[in-house]
Amino acid sequence: MEEEFNQCESVESGGGIAAYVGNQYYYADIDTSQIIIKGGCKFIKCTTQKQGGGITSLIQSKCSLIINETCQFEECSSSNADSGGGALFISNQQGGSLLIDDCKFNQCTSQLGGAIYGNIYNGSSVIIDNACEFYKCVSGRAAGAIEMHIEKAEMIIKGACVFNQCECQNNYRGGALEIMLFEFGQVTIDEQCIFYQCKSISGGGGAVYAEIQDGASLIVKGGCKFIQCNCQNSWDGGGAILTYMNGNAQLTINECTFEECQSETNGGAITI
Secondary structure, rough: OOOEEEOOOEEEOOOOOEEOOOOOOOOOOOOOOOOEEEOOOOEOOOOEOOOOOOOOEOOOOOOOOOOOOEEEOOOEEEEEEEEEEEEOOEOOOOOEEEEEEOOEEEEEEEEEEOOEEEEOOOOOOEEEEEOEEEEEOOEEEEOOOOOEEEEOOEEEEEEOOOOOOOOOOEEEEEEOEEEEEEOOOOOEEEOEEEOOOEEEEEEOOOEEEEEEEEEEOOEEOOOEEOOOOOEEOOOOOOOOOOEEEEEEEEEEEEEOOOEEEOOOOOEEEEEE
């Protein structure tokens, strides 16, 4: 049965659902609790004044949250200027995991991370897989679709996911993604993901902006495509990808296609 959360609202966090999985005082494999949201659940115009218009989740220990089977987030939003995640806010600590599989995010908005905002640390992971689609998600500041802060943890986006016409505004970066990679964090974008007409207005990185430092790495491979992405009014440029790197950081771009990407200044496709 399809569950529907229609125009639900919270003042604090989690307009539709606030999910706290695990106990911060448990360690190792003691707690492996799991929450599964599936079966075509819909979050429609859910909103919060702080973070996670559809769902807010804190995942501790080795616990996990799974969102799959065509769940949809339609026009969900968060309004706080200092936090984000129009559809989903996630905090993974001490090995927690999030799987988003075959889901759609349609016209979600936030100041940071139009669809998803996350912090993942210490062996935690986020996997976005199986043709997830982000359509016209918008941030008032950074990351039209996803903003993620990663330290000693990993995010994987794969399985022909699509970022379609996502954008960020107001002198910030990352039309689709803003990725902040700290000590030994890793992000992999793989398996024919598509960034189509994503743009950064008054900032660099029309599709992807990444800060990579202290042994962290960003890998983009496997036939990913960047089509007609652009950045406007940005000295940094990077019509598709803009990165800043230091401290033994690594960037790998392999077997990807850039078509008709544009920058008004530097790097029509890529600025490093």
